[in-house]
Amino acid sequence: MTDKPKPARNYFVPKGGLPPQSQLVTDRAMFTEAFAVIPRGVLSDIVTSALPFWDKARFWVLARPLSGFAETFSQYIVELGAGGGSDRPETDPNAEGAIFAVEGAVEITLEGATHSLTEGGFAYIPAGAKWTIRATKGAVFHWIRKRYIAVEGLPAPDAFFTQEHDIAPSEMPDTNGGWATTRFMDPTDLRHDMHITIVTLQPGAVIPFDETHVMEHGLYVLQGKGVYHLNQRWVEVEAGDFMWLRAFCPQACYAGGPEPFRYLLYKDVNRHAALP
Numbered sequence: 001m002t003d004k005p006k007p008a009r010n011y012f013v014p015k016g017g018l019p020p021q022s023q024l025v026t027d028r029a030m031f032t033e034a035f036a037v038i039p040r041g042v043l044s045d046i047v048t049s050a051l052p053f054w055d056k057a058r059f060w061v062l063a064r065p066l067s068g069f070a071e072t073f074s075q076y077i078v079e080l081g082a083g084g085g086s087d088r089p090e091t092d093p094n095a096e097g098a099i100f101a102v103e104g105a106v107e108i109t110l111e112g113a114t115h116s117l118t119e120g121g122f123a124y125i126p127a128g129a130k131w132t133i134r135a136t137k138g139a140v141f142h143w144i145r146k147r148y149i150a151v152e153g154l155p156a157p158d159a160f161f162t163q164e165h166d167i168a169p170s171e172m173p174d175t176n177g178g179w180a181t182t183r184f185m186d187p188t189d190l191r192h193d194m195h196i197t198i199v200t201l202q203p204g205a206v207i208p209f210d211e212t213h214v215m216e217h218g219l220y221v222l223q224g225k226g227v228y229h230l231n232q233r234w235v236e237v238e239a240g241d242f243m244w245l246r247a248f249c250p251q252a253c254y255a256g257g258p259e260p261f262r263y264l265l266y267k268d269v270n271r272h273a274a275l276p
């Protein structure tokens, strides 16, 4: 999987100069009342963020709550240079985090133990945990953050570290393996209020109906190509693209080819709907 497309991470100028407007490579970007699409072509050097207490680090903020409590999470692509990282990565004591490594290697130290994450490595970091992160040679990873919703009588989840390839994917019923989900969180563990999964559709496989449900979603395409049906619009997406879906945004898709269509998926789960 070394030749998979990656976010541009630099300002795209084709040979021969800038294209006419009719050929702009970034014209799949969309922001609607129900969803946003951020194509990899627009994740350029000019839209990075910096954050306090991080060094040699650049952040692409893919998602963040926009309207108070109606949205639940933020998601970043983080790029660390050699030796980059932080001794105080999280400044919000109520924020839980999940890290999914896509390039290079990061070392996370938490509760006195150091864990190395390479491509496919995953870490769950509970709210309030003290942790540090460093990349000796440089790394790229996703960082998903959510305000943890504690429930009286239910302990908070423990930190854990795992690897995508060590988890057996669950096949969706009657899809003959065409649609499968790798679950980082145990779906029966109600301490968790977010699920992070990797959804894999084999070429030609479909999500055959418009799933319309209360969970908010972040979808980062890790591999391949597909066509997504989002709230009555068909959108072509490929590796490096991000989709943010508001609660209830109808969603279905089919996978192109020739490789599997694979994406990292966030959703909020296991809690009562907050009442005003």
Ligand SMILES: NC(=O)N[C@H](N)C(=O)O
Binding pocket: 199, 207, 211, 251, 265, 267
């Ligand atoms: N868009 C999706 O892949 N949605 C998932 N099936 C899900 O919400 O679990």
